[in-house]
Amino acid sequence: MKRKKAVTAAVALAGVVLAVSQGNTGVLPACISDAAVLTVQAEDLSGILIVEEENEENESDPLQTEESVVVIGSEETEASEKVSGGEGNEESSEASVTGFVQYDEILQLYLTGLNAGWDASGFDENGLCYLTGYLSSAEEFGYFLMDVDGDGTEELLVGQVSEAEDAYQGMFYDFYTIKEEELVQVTASAERGRFYLCMDGTIACEGSSGAFCSSNAFYTFTGTELELTEAVLYDAWEDEENPYFYSTTDEWEDHSTPISQEEASAILNSHEYLEIPYTALSEVAEKLGVAETVSARKQQAIEEVEAASVEAEAIVDQLDNDSLSQSELNQLSYEMYQIWDDILNVLWGYLKDSLPEEEMAALTEEEIAWITEKESAIAAAGAEFEGGTMQPYVENTTGAEMTKERVYVLLEKLS
Numbered sequence: 284m285k286r287k288k289a290v291t292a293a294v295a296l297a298g299v300v301l302a303v304s305q306g307n308t309g310v311l312p313a314c315i316s317d318a319a320v321l322t323v324q325a326e327d328l329s330g331i332l333i334v335e336e337e338n339e340e341n342e343s344d345p346l347q348t349e350e351s352v353v354v355i356g357s358e359e360t361e362a363s364e365k366v367s368g369g370e371g372n373e374e375s376s377e378a379s380v381t382g383f384v385q386y387d388e389i390l391q392l393y394l395t396g397l398n399a400g401w402d403a404s405g406f407d408e409n410g411l412c413y414l415t416g417y418l419s420s421a422e423e424f425g426y427f428l429m430d431v432d433g434d435g436t437e438e439l440l441v442g443q444v445s446e447a448e449d450a451y452q453g454m455f456y457d458f459y460t461i462k463e464e465e466l467v468q469v470t471a472s473a474e475r476g477r478f479y480l481c482m483d484g485t486i487a488c489e490g491s492s493g494a495f496c497s498s499n500a501f502y503t504f505t506g507t508e509l510e511l512t513e514a515v516l517y518d519a520w521e522d523e524e525n526p527y528f529y530s531t532t533d534e535w536e537d538h539s540t541p542i543s544q545e546e547a548s549a550i551l552n553s554h555e556y557l558e559i560p561y562t563a564l565s566e567v568a569e570k571l572g573v574a575e576t577v578s579a580r581k582q583q584a585i586e587e588v589e590a591a592s593v594e595a596e597a598i599v600d601q602l603d604n605d606s607l608s609q610s611e612l613n614q615l616s617y618e619m620y621q622i623w624d625d626i627l628n629v630l631w632g633y634l635k636d637s638l639p640e641e642e643m644a645a646l647t648e649e650e651i652a653w654i655t656e657k658e659s660a661i662a663a664a665g666a667e668f669e670g671g672t673m674q675p676y677v678e679n680t681t682g683a684e685m686t687k688e689r690v691y692v693l694l695e696k697l698s
Contacts, residue, residue, distance in 0.1 A: 380567045381428060385466035386439045387571060389459060390426055393441060394564045394573040397421045400580050400637075400698065412456035412471045418443065419637050420698045421568060425561030427455075431484055432504045436461055438469070440480065444561045453558040454479045458486075460507060467507045482555040485512065490534070495519040495526075500534035501554055515547045581697045584633050588694055591626040595619050595687070609672045616679035623686040630693045637698060646696065657685045 380387050393415065396406050403416030418424050425444040428437040440455040454477045458469040470486075472478045479487040481501070486509055490498040497517045502509035514534035519526040521538050527547040530537035542550075564571070598619040602612060631650075635643060665678040 378570075380570050381426070381439060382437075383439075383461060385461055385464075386426075386428075386459065389439065389457075389466070390441070390564060390567070391571050391573050393424065394421055394568055394571055397424060397564065398573065410468070412441070412473075414456050414472060414474070419639060421565040422563050423639070425563040425566075427559045427561050429480075431460075431480070431486075432506070433484075438504075440559060440561075442472075442559060442561055444563045453556055455559060460504075462507055469504065469507060470509060479556045480559060482557050485554065487554055487556065488534075492535075498534045499551055513550065515542070515550050517547070580633055580637060581694075584630055584694060584697055587629060588626055588690060591622050591690075592687075595622045595683070598622070609676065613672070613675040613679065616676045616683065620679045620683040620686065623683050623690060627686055627690050627693065630690060630697065633697055634693060638696070653689060657682065657689075660685060 380390060389411075392409060393406075393411060396409065396411065396415065397418065397420060399405075401409075401416055403413040406415045407413040415424060423444055425441065427440045427442075429440065430436065431438045439457075439459040441457045442455040454472055457471045458478065460467050460469055470478060475492065476488055476490045479489070481487055484504070486502040486504055488498075488500045488502070490500065496519065498514055500514040501512050503512050504510075511534060512531065514530050514537075516528040516530060516534065516537070517526050518528060518538065521528070522541070525541050525543075527542045527544055528538050529540045529542045529546070529550070598615050601607070601615055602619075607615070634646065638646065661678045661682050664681040665674045668674040668677055
């Protein structure tokens with residue numbers, strides 16, 4: 284008996300924020316890169332999307348009506364019977380983050396890599412999207428569940444949580460599904476091939492092979508494959524004066540249908556992107572059973588700080604020697620100050636290599652303020668002995684103590 288789907292997308296919720304904004308596609312020239320983006324703020328999503336399948340012949344027959352409920356942006360989903368948590372297996376479902384053992388294992392692997400500080404090659408070698416290696420913590424990376432193709436099984440999308448405005452915001456890194464209880468990686472993003480989820484369930488890919496050639500392709504997800512529905516190709520190498528082409532068969536090589544710039548822009552604007560409301564892995568780390576580990580970078584930093592501390596403590600012991608002259612004390616105090624200043628600079632280099640740009644910029648401002656505070660404190664301490672032989676000693680020990688404290692503050696910021 285044939286049925287049709289009636290979808291109710293407007294739902295009762297405690298404050299949904301849906302805002303359409305104009306966003307740059309980042310691939311096509313600015314003249315046509317104003318594809319509309321629909322932004323959904325995850326913290327405001329507390330409603331439900333109700334999908335009803337109604338019998339065409341007898342819509343009033345309750346036996347012929349099925350209803351599924353999806354809580355968007357939530358860990359709890361009732362849309363489909365999960366592989367690992369179906370009826371009769373409530374304990375297993377409650378113990379799972381996603382409701383699927385296969386998805387949980389992927390998230391565990393991603394979390395392990397983030398905690399261990401894997402670089403891009405580390406993620407790639409483990410079959411995961413290498414772009415994750417550019418992130419610094421599990422707070423920046425998350426997951427989202429959605430039944431993209433409407434077959435009753437949710438797909439897993441993972442990507443960047445950070446609100447920073449960068450090239451990867453709003454896209455997904457990896458896209459997984461489950462077929463016959465087997466995990467399938469459908470596709471993964473790359474720096475020159477970034478995938479996005481559209482509001483209508485289609486998948487968009489912004490591809491680039493340089494300033495003179497780029498592609499915006501749109502796919503339908505069916506089963507385990509992405510099937511091309513339409514694409515706009517910008518290829519100034521093919522035709523510098525009329526570089527726009529349309530295709531439903533090939534997103535890179537088909538130049539058989541030239542289109543105008545206006546037509547290209549209209550096609551792009553017809554596909555609204557969803558800014559995916561990811562749940563950060565840091566929020567579910569305990570449930571995933573992945574213990575936080577110290578990255579190789581931080582472990583090295585810890586060892587270097589410990590070595591500096593041992594060296595500085597040895598000087599402290601020497602400073603207690605009453606037989607030393609003031610000149611000798613001044614020299615030793617300078618060396619102690621230098622030890623802590625050197626290790627602080629080492630940590631600063633590690634932080635520059637690991638922190639996101641915006642976070643590093645904020646930390647730089649904080650560091651400048653701290654340096655000003657330190658220099659003022661040193662000057663105030665030395666002023667009490669101005670012109671005397673103890674002035675250098677007091678200034679050095681004050682600077683050393685403040686720098687030591689700052690070293691441990693910076694060490695905590697390193698992941």
